[in-house]
Amino acid sequence: MNKLLALSIIGLSFLACNKKTSSKTKEEKPNIIFILTDDQRWDALGYTGNALAHTPEMDKLAKSGVFFKNTIATTPICAASRASIFSGLQERTHNYSFTSKAMKDEYMEQAFPRVLKQSGYYTGLYGKFGVKYKKLDSLYDVHENYDLRYDRKDITSYYYKTLGKDTVHLTRYTGEKALQFLDKAPTDKPFCLQLSFSAPHASDNTVEQYFWQEENNHVLENVTVPDANISSDEDYNKLPQLVKDGFNRLRWYWRYDTPEKYQHSVKGYFRMLAGIDNEIAKIRTKLEAKGIADNTIIVLMGDNGFFLGERQISGKWLMYDNSLKVPLIIYDPRNKEHKDVEQMALNIDVPSTILDFAGVEAPKSWHGKSLKPFINEENVNLERDTILIEHLWDFKNIAPSEGVRTQEWKYFRYVDDKSIEELYNLKDDPRETNNLIHNEQYQDVLNNLRAKCEDLIEKYKDPYALIIENNTFDGKAFRWIVSKDSKKQSAYQILLASSQENINKNIADVWNSTKIKGNTKEVVKPKALKLEKGKTYYWKMRIYDELNRTGAYTKAQKITN
Structure with missing residues (x-):
């Protein structure tokens, strides 16, 4: 071999080796699956020690990832919460709820799926979008928007979609659409798949309220569900009259006012969650089969909390933690160090977090913070002292309320009568049973929280509101x-x-x-x-x-x- 040929071979080998090294060192953007459940309260997981929950797959994600123990839906109602998740904004700002005709275009122009799509991600949605907005094509490459049928008065509220010749439960349908997405997603770009399950939301217009798949009959089959915490007459009588007169109490009669209804409804709630858990197992199996499990981040969250008979009420909407707190799990297979985080995370943090994982800068107008540092860093501090909590839907059967929450304290009031106020020390009274509003010892705390509430209301006011x-x-x-x-x-x-x-x-x-x-x-x-x-x-x-x-x-x- 002559010297020139030898040098050429060495040079080509060096270039090939260098090219290989460069491709390895270049960071590959992760795929992201965002799973949003409907009405899943923060403790509706086996991982939290809840013996009623059958959620082995969710528990695996929590054990292998990061579980945020104090995640707050800043507005505990599905329409407004989802609007906040898409827009990264407080309800006070986007001002969207059920009776709004549409989400304002100015806010959806910076919706996180659109930002991801514009940055090169392949985006998809299956399930409940939950916000009135006609331009879904601008957010998603593929999408199918559906929810349980509130116009149905029987099991067909959940069973109306078909796979082949079979009519299946919406949970099964959403899971299958996820598997099809994974099979068809392009391999030359990362994807973000949003799965928005309707479960375990009740079928409000039916007698039965809850419909689950037969395969989940085993969940709590031979179990008598214990009475809900703080569900005595005394606990109920502490509620303001405007809550007693509203939908929270009405829906308690639908679901819990007899022992038979209570057993059926609570078991139905957890059986429907088990159905979602089954689909997560199938999705993770598919990720492994496709060889992309090691580069696919899974984020799981509930859109708002839920009352399972506490205070002799049902539904959500109120400022108690049963209604506000939701589960949030972030599983990054590239960093499997498990953590439980005590700091308050918010629903409006999720879009910033997803964009951070994708290497995309979040819009400056967003109110949330990225939670990504908790995955791969130590001693992370969100520097979050006080958060605004609110439910502003102007609807006579659900009293609107507003307030603030810290790690230790909560203050809130009712918008239509601000003289009705509540103050709780969450550290000493996590169930919020001892209203300290008239306790002279805590008047300084009360006045401070009132002032913070006013400050945050002003900070987050809607810039597009009519004046x-x-x-x-x-x-x-x-x-x-x-x-x-x-x-x-x-x-x-x-x-x-x-x-x-x-x-x-x-x-x-x-x-x-x-x-x-x-x-x-x-x-x-x-x-x-x-x-x-x-x-x-x-x-x-x-x-x-x-x-x-x-x-x-x-x-x-x-x-x-």
Whole structure:
């Protein structure tokens, strides 16, 4: 072999070796599967020590990954929580809930699936999107949006989708769509698959409430479910009347008011969770078969918590931890060091976390923080002192509420009557049974939390909300001017009170117009409304925009008749 040929061979070998080394050192973007369950409370896992839960696959993910023990759904209702997850924003900002006509485009333009898709990820969604938005093609390469059928009054609420010739449970259908996605996803780019299970949400319009797959009949089959914690008459009587009069109590009658209903409903809830667990097992098996398990991150979270009979109520919506806390597991097969995290994580952290794993910068407007550092770093501190918790849906059967939570304390109040307040020391009273609102020893804590609540409400206010520039009352009519396009007003509400204190607490002890649809800017004083001569009154108002999003109340105006 001559010297020139030898040098050439050595040079080519060096280049080949160097090229091989470079491809190894270049970090491969991970695939991401985001599993969102509906109404799964934080302790509905075997991993938390809950003997009622049959969730071996979820437990494996928790044991091999990072489990966030104090994850909060900043707004405990599925529509608003999902809007927060997509947008990375507090409900106070996006102002979306069930009766909104649509999610505002300005917020969805930075939705995390769209950002991922634009950065080169292959994105998919199967299951409950949960937000009114017509441009799903801009978010996902492939998608199928469906939920349980609330218009059905029987088992077909969950059994209406088909695989081949078989009509299957929605949980099975979603699992199968996931397997098909994994088979068809392109191999030249990473993917992000969002699986949004309807389970274990109840079929509200049915007698049975819960429908599960036959294969899960064994779950709790020979078990008598113990009574719910803090479910005595005394616990129920502590609730404000506006909660007792609402859907939380009504749905307790649907599910738990007899021992037979209670056993059926609680077992049904956990059997439906077991069905999701079965699908997770199949998905992980498929990942192994495809040879991509070692580079696929799995994130599992519930959209909000749930009452399983505690306080003799059902549903969610309220500011108690039963309603607020959800499970959150992040499993990264590239770093299997297990951790349990005590710090408060939030539903709005998930989009920032997913983008961080993908190596994509999160929009500056988002409110959440990335949780990725907890996976591969030590001594991580989110520096999160106080969070805003809220449920603002303007719906007469569910009292809206707002407050703040720290690691140790929780304060909240009801929006339609701010005189109804609750204060709990979560460290000493994790079940929130001892309301300290009138305890003189904690008035400094109370005042501090009230102030923080006001600060966060101001910080997270909706920048697109309609603003009332001027509202006046001349003794005959209430009038106002909308600063932006006046055609955007779809409704209004006026409150009139006998004192500054009452109007500040939204107590309309003189007159409450309630929500009135229309774009009028003038309301003549009702004839039945008699104001005493020489007496001082106070009034405020709010308006709704073209998407039926609730605006904030104006500052109170003084009236001397």
